[in-house]
Amino acid sequence: MLSMISDWRSSGKSKKTYCAENGINEATFYYWFSRSKGEETASGSFITIDKISSKHEVEVIYPNGVRIKVEHDLALVSQLIQLY
DSSP: OHHHHHHHHHHTOOHHHHHHHHTOOHHHHHHHHHHHHHHHHHHSOOOOOOOOOSOOEEEEEOTTSOEEEEESOHHHHHHHHHHO
8 A cells, every 4th residue: 555655656647547557446545545644654753752860760668658769670679579
């Protein structure tokens, strides 16, 4: 679908002429064309993700109010949770 739309754009022909020459139903081609607009914008754009901190900390808060901050270490966090 997208390759056909791309081929049509580079051909410089009208949609009707392109469809007739390639044996494509015009309604189908127009459907592809309408779908291609959403896919082009979704797949062709990037978003910026800012890295807040390269240090990852996990804070464990116990019911009695004790707070313990440790660097991201799943084994240690697991042990701290089991202590309660």
